[in-house]
Structure formats: C-alpha cells, structure tokens
Amino acid sequence: MTTLIPLHTAVMVITLCGAFVLFLIDLWLRKRGASDSSLMWLYLSVLSWAASAAVSLLPLSWVNNHPDLHVEPMRHLLSPVSSLLFVVAAFRLTRVREVFRRESLRCWPPLLFGLVAVLSLIALIIGDRKLVGNVFDATASSVALVTIGAGLIYSFYRYANPLLMGLTGITIAFSMVRQFVEAFQGPLQGNMAIFGLASTTTLTLLLIALAVAWGLSDTSRVRIIGVPCRVNVIALFFDLRGSSRWTVEVLHGDYEYVGTFMDELRGWAWRKVKETSLGRPNLIKFLGDGFLMVWELPQESESRRERMAEAVLLGCSLVKDYPLWTKQNRLLWKEVPLSLGVGIDVGAALRLTFENGSEDYLGEPVNLAAKLQDRARPSGGVVIREELWRRLESEPLQKTFSQAGSVSFGEGEPLLLRATKEVKFAKRLEIISR
Incomplete structure (x- = not known):
C-alpha cells in the first residue's frame, strides 16, 4: 500500500x-x-x-x-x-x-x-x-x-x-x-x-x-452562438498602395523580407492606435495587405462625435506618417509599397459572436470602408462619406478633406465623398458594380 x-x-x-x-x-x-x-x-x-x-x-x-x-x-x-x-x-x-x-x-x-x-x-x-x-x-x-x-x-x-x-x-x-x-x-x-x-x-x-x-x-x-446584436460602429480599413508591383518587381523572391515588413507594419499600426483615445478595437482583422479595425460606438452623442473625429484623425495620421516611418525603420532596407489608402465609415452593423468568444461584424460600414479605401488613388490618402465629413465639428479637420467627388456602387443614389489632398477623383460620376 x-x-x-x-x-x-x-x-x-x-x-x-x-x-x-x-x-x-x-x-x-x-x-x-x-x-x-x-x-x-x-x-x-x-x-x-x-x-x-x-x-x-x-x-x-x-x-x-x-x-x-x-x-x-x-x-x-x-x-x-x-x-x-x-x-x-x-x-x-x-x-x-x-x-x-x-x-x-x-x-x-x-x-x-x-x-x-x-x-x-x-x-x-x-x-x-x-x-x-x-x-x-x-x-x-x-x-x-x-x-x-x-x-x-x-x-x-x-x-x-x-x-x-x-x-x-x-x-x-x-x-x-x-x-x-x-x-x-x-x-x-x-x-x-x-x-x-x-x-x-x-x-x-x-x-x-x-x-x-x-x-x-x-x-x-464554425458556429455563431447567441443572437446577433445590432450596434453602431466605426470601421477603418487601410490598404497598401503599389503592393502588387512591389511583390513582383522589387522583392524577387525575398519572402523573408515580406514577413519582416508585414510584422513591422502591424506593430507600427498598433502603436498608432494606442496613441489615440479610441482604445483597443473590438475587431482587428488582417486581410492580405490590408487591415480592418472596428470600434463600437457608445450611446452618448457627445462621445460618438469625439470618437468619430479621433478615428478620422487616426486615418490621416497613418497616411501622413507612413513614408517617414518606412525611412526610419532600419529593418526595411529594401523598397516598400508607396503609400496607404484609408477608408472610414460609421453606421449600424450586426455583431456576431462565435464559439470561442471572438467577434465579427456584418454590415454596410465594414463593406463601405473597404470600398472607400480603394478610391484613395493614385497615391493613397483618406476617403470618407460627405455625411461623416459634415458631422466633424472641427473646422481644421474638415479642411483636411479638400477633395470632393461622388461614386455609385450599383443601385441607389450616388455617394458624395470627401478625401484628403492625395486623392484624385474622376471628373465624372464613377459607377462601380457591387
């Protein structure tokens, strides 16, 4: 015994x-x-x-x-x-x-x-x-x-x-x-x-x-649990400009450098987010050469306006500081993608909760933010809807979006857009299929 x-x-x-x-x-x-x-x-x-x-x-x-x-x-x-x-x-x-x-x-x-x-x-x-x-x-x-x-x-x-x-x-x-x-x-x-x-x-x-x-x-x-919840969100999507040419003409098979660049980019973007008062995003999603961040908005209208302005300032800061960051980072010794295109939108979305407790969001703000960043051409920039631009109470921030244009994503009324100076809108209405 x-x-x-x-x-x-x-x-x-x-x-x-x-x-x-x-x-x-x-x-x-x-x-x-x-x-x-x-x-x-x-x-x-x-x-x-x-x-x-x-x-x-x-x-x-x-x-x-x-x-x-x-x-x-x-x-x-x-x-x-x-x-x-x-x-x-x-x-x-x-x-x-x-x-x-x-x-x-x-x-x-x-x-x-x-x-x-x-x-x-x-x-x-x-x-x-x-x-x-x-x-x-x-x-x-x-x-x-x-x-x-x-x-x-x-x-x-x-x-x-x-x-x-x-x-x-x-x-x-x-x-x-x-x-x-x-x-x-x-x-x-x-x-x-x-x-x-x-x-x-x-x-x-x-x-x-x-x-x-x-x-x-x-x-x-695999499975959604509970009932999807309707919430108001800020969706910020940023994407690299010139990444396709960069991967073909510059890297020449140096895949280790690609990994280094993407890791450094993620770390830099996260540090930029922490510099704001937005707090940790409810969702961070890495999509190839793009990043999606979603924050839920509080019920108070004053706090909403402040957070919307903070998100727009973050988008402008990402675009402005990206070239300087790439030059100062010693690990990025090769050429890098030219710039960043940023799309930001605000509105109602559905919050989905999965078995492991993680969350995702389904709705127009998320989809539209991805489409708006694609309008930030040829040299990057920030694109938002005019409706969001009008809700920015800061006049200096409004003046940052000096470019005006419109785009139609298939059915419905054309969307009026505002963008920073880097963006060149087409002189005629752009019609893009969904």
Missing part, C-alpha cells in the same frame, strides 16, 4: 491541476461571450478521473471497516462515467465533429445519458467481483481511450502538428496496455508505475493543448 498511495496521489494531483487549468480556459472564453459547453465536458471528465483516483487512495483497512459505503462498486461506477464523459468531450472538442452534420449532434445527449445509466448499473452489479469489475473498467477505459486518441490525432493532423500526433499515439497505446495489466496483475510497480504516471501527465497536457488550440483556431468559429 505504501507504493500505491503515492502513485494514486500523484494521479489525483495531476488530474485536479489539469481540470483546474481547463476550467480557467473555459471561464476565460465565457467572459468573452462564448457559451459553448465543449470545454465544460472536458474539465468535468478530468475531474471525474481525479475522483476515481481519490477513491483508490482510501486505505484497505478503512474500506474493510466501512462495508456500508460500498467503496469498490463506487470505483467501478466512477470509471465508466469518467470514460463516457471523455468520449463525449473528445467528440465535441476535437475536429472530428467537422465530419458530422449539425443535426447528428442533437442525438448525443440522450444517447450519452442512456449509456451512462446502463454501464453504471452493470458496474454496480458486478462491483463485488473484483477481477470481472477490473476487466470491465479496463474495457470501458480502452473504448474511451480509442475515441480520445482518434479525436486528438485527427485534430493535431488538421492543425498540422505531427509531433503531437505521434506523442498522442504512443501515450494512448501505452495507456490501453496499462489498463489490462492493472486488471490482471494489480497495481503497477517500479518502472511501469513511473511510465503510467508519465502517460497520465502527458495525456492531461495533450488535453490542455487541445483546449488551447480549439480556443484559438478557426474551428471554434
């Missing part, structure tokens, strides 16, 4: 720590607005694993003195429950769910609880027959391990991580062998006990890695 207690103690501590970390990840996602229960299933599974180890810690003498507690049947009850929780967690959290239709997910809750009830009943019936009960536990655990292993390997395959794929395969294979060795020969001893503890630790860390990857990946954005 002296060897058994430290082993089960270590398993209990490791799994409790793993469950706590998974709970914190789930709490973080829920604070960001996610309400998907996949991570909850996972940390409950690990918690039940810890509970099973805790029951095994009870001294044999104490168990014999308390036959009314039915400790052995309790252990056989916790094992299949833990295994089935792992099965459903593996199905929900791993990328295996991508190959199923959404409708098929609906049949899992009643099926799960039915299986838990049946296997728990069987475990209680055979709990007093130690060998049969242990073999039953090993079989249930192996089914769970196969499911978890398949899900993890497929997920890490989709995440293009062969190292974690191989580590998962080795860990799952050893864990299955360990289940039946324990069933027929009793508790692990010596090196087998050490390897068993290592496999428990590795599997717990793999589950945490999966939770982190799921929380940060596009897969966790």
